[in-house]
Amino acid sequence: MLAICCLSLLLVMMDVTIVNVALPAIRGALGGRLSTLQWVVDAYTLAVASLLVLAGSTADRIGRRRIFLAGIALFCLGSALCGMAPGATALVLARAFQGVGGAMLNPVALSIVANVFVDPAARARAIGIWGAMSGVALALGPVAGGVLTTYAGWRSVFWINLPIGLAAMLLTLRFIPESRAARVRPVDGPAQCLVALSLAALTAGLIEARDYGWHALPIRLALALSAAGLAALVLVERRRALPLLDLRFFRALPFTGAILIAICAFAIFSGFLFLNTLYLQDVRGFSALRAGFCTLPFALGVVACAPLSGRLVAARGARLPLLLSAAGLGGGALLLTGLAAATPLGVLLAAYGLCGCGFGLCNAPITNAAVSGMPRDQAGLAASLASTSRQVGALLGIALSGTMTGVAMRGAADGRAAMAQLPQASHGVWWGMVALSGVIAGLGLLSTGARALRSAQAVRALLEVSVPPPVTGPTIRPHRHIMSGR
Template identity: 50%
Template structure:
């Protein structure tokens, strides 16, 4: 496959300067999406007071965004492969920026949730498409791994800057201002994309799969609704929506292999590293979202800190994530994903154990130790997830592969807030009173510990020689299917 087939715009490999510009533009899109999450967490108590809502209301403020994002990422990735990655990327920037403006003007909780969903539609067109652009721009495996390491460092930057910037804005201007910061970054990224990012698409575009898309939305939506609303409505809500989620999952597994070009190509999961990366992404981002949700409420509602003080308290965790992300990228490039995953799982599990077994919240030294351990672990986990998801896959499938990885992250983030928030609400009451917060949060910390141990166990199981061989066979099968369309029948 020639470069011209991949980019559709040039006959030569992009220059080093242009490649770095493309990386910077893609990282800007990741920055506003990631920053939006960390900034929002610090503002949750202020939103709750203004809108007179409880823990469930705050869960929906977060999960309305991550749920829509998770539901549409694969569609956005495959659509970008089909009609053009730059075109979809620009559309995403416009929608995300517009959604940010509307969020800042929301008159009530319901409209805020609706505008967050609009943000998410735009966000779904950014991260997986940007990763696909990076994959097709940096064709050398070592260069790509370093680029992905830089990409992961942006998550650290957002975690470092988000709580502090968010806290400062909440205290001085108000929570609505947290959405304003997306506007100049989004507009700048849009102008630079117009100027520097070449158009690219897959040589063999994939057809749309509306039934598969509807099943994914039904699965994630019903599962999240059941988990969030169960503490207040009980089994009457949990059982029917859980049954609907199970039915959607069953239908998805039965329907997708029968399509020549499915929304989710289940053949991908024959690769042990790819399947492992999916599980690790769900587990690690569930741990992250639960960690941020618990600590934001604890620091402000129980310790009585201001939004800015709470952001500064969490700075050690964010700083370690920022420092470790590029290191993890270099380790993945030089030695593979095994060591970073071991460090990630062990560190995050140790953090969860400090809070679950030793009530680290009640001791400031233990609190900061837990923050450092979690930052170290999470900083190490992102590069192995991304690199494993896209490396070895045919470049024609880059958008879909990157979208599955991003979907796994957002699914984990959605479930993390839903489960952790529901456990907390069940222990403290639906209104989220501070009384007994530490005791009520203990089961949630055990869940976070279990997520971290899953990262460790799955990382060890899917990073060996056997796993790499399954990845090689899967890549050959996918390449054969791209070359000989009739081979699709064999994947059913």
């Protein structure tokens, strides 16, 4: 079951890195500005971030295997639509549809893992394997994307998802038992709409600020709408007996720290990958294949450090891997603060390796803190919130890194001249990533002390006392292989 759940992670994570490597080829074939490339990545991420919590709670309600299978099917259909997209706008819309399927995969698979591995140490090791699979996906993605883009065209990077998805569906039908929570929350339509509205307005404002300017009325309205939606979300959820976003979760310092760390780490990761893909191909003139191989140190760092992080969490807690993660992410970004068109390749590879090690070390403590401090009946919701924070971080990383760099390149006469300015224009982004690494270190210290542990215990007791009423309706029979009481 762990292997099948990891296969879904492979499907989604490999798609991220494949698409990044193919971005220059997509722009050459379909046209578009830098903001168009941002939307190709962020349309998918936006759909995932908006629907993760809904997908996790729905899976708890009607069955995790059902939602898991539906997610694979929609993801594969969206991949096919991306492969057939006739233009940039159609590709962006297809990516958003693909994200609907992606939202049903990772949090549901993670809740399956959390309910199978009930021992804390075993669960930490399983999550470490889960994190290592993301490294395998990242390792396969750039190389596979480079090979496919070079020899079969950029559309093939989407078609490759279909055989992987078909294998995942067949294995799920054969081996994954159906399960659901004994008690779940009702569907919270107003909150779901406010989440989607806030994220969409924020993303649009950040991405389009490059072309309109930060002081333009549409940008101000978009950012104000996002802030108003967030404020309305808090007010609505505080008044509901069984909210979609249970604000009591955030009273637990480990959970809150994990959410904020995930946003920072994934903002660094997504911005790092987006800018370096453009730099390697459009500034250094590397082919898609060579650019993919250059990013291998990042992926190998994730592969090496993710299982190590799981073992460290199981043996010594989350503090040490989080501090090491901050050092890796910050060190990698620091090496790029002086990026130039002729930066030695060895410096680039060292920066990629450090960043990969830092990214691999952060995932296990984030996920373990998110799901281990909550009642198991709410594993889907807690995992969804952790996954949502990752996607929000990725969303912000792409939007801000692209916009900050694009604003600095705005005076260029044409696209080629603009890309020549990319190294100098990106310096502020790298310094921002160094600062975010410091935030990760501070949150790691704050969320792993004795006070944080007491807050988590208090919140767990509170949630176990005020549980939602049992679900009514037809009972889903468990798989015959599942152990009694799971």
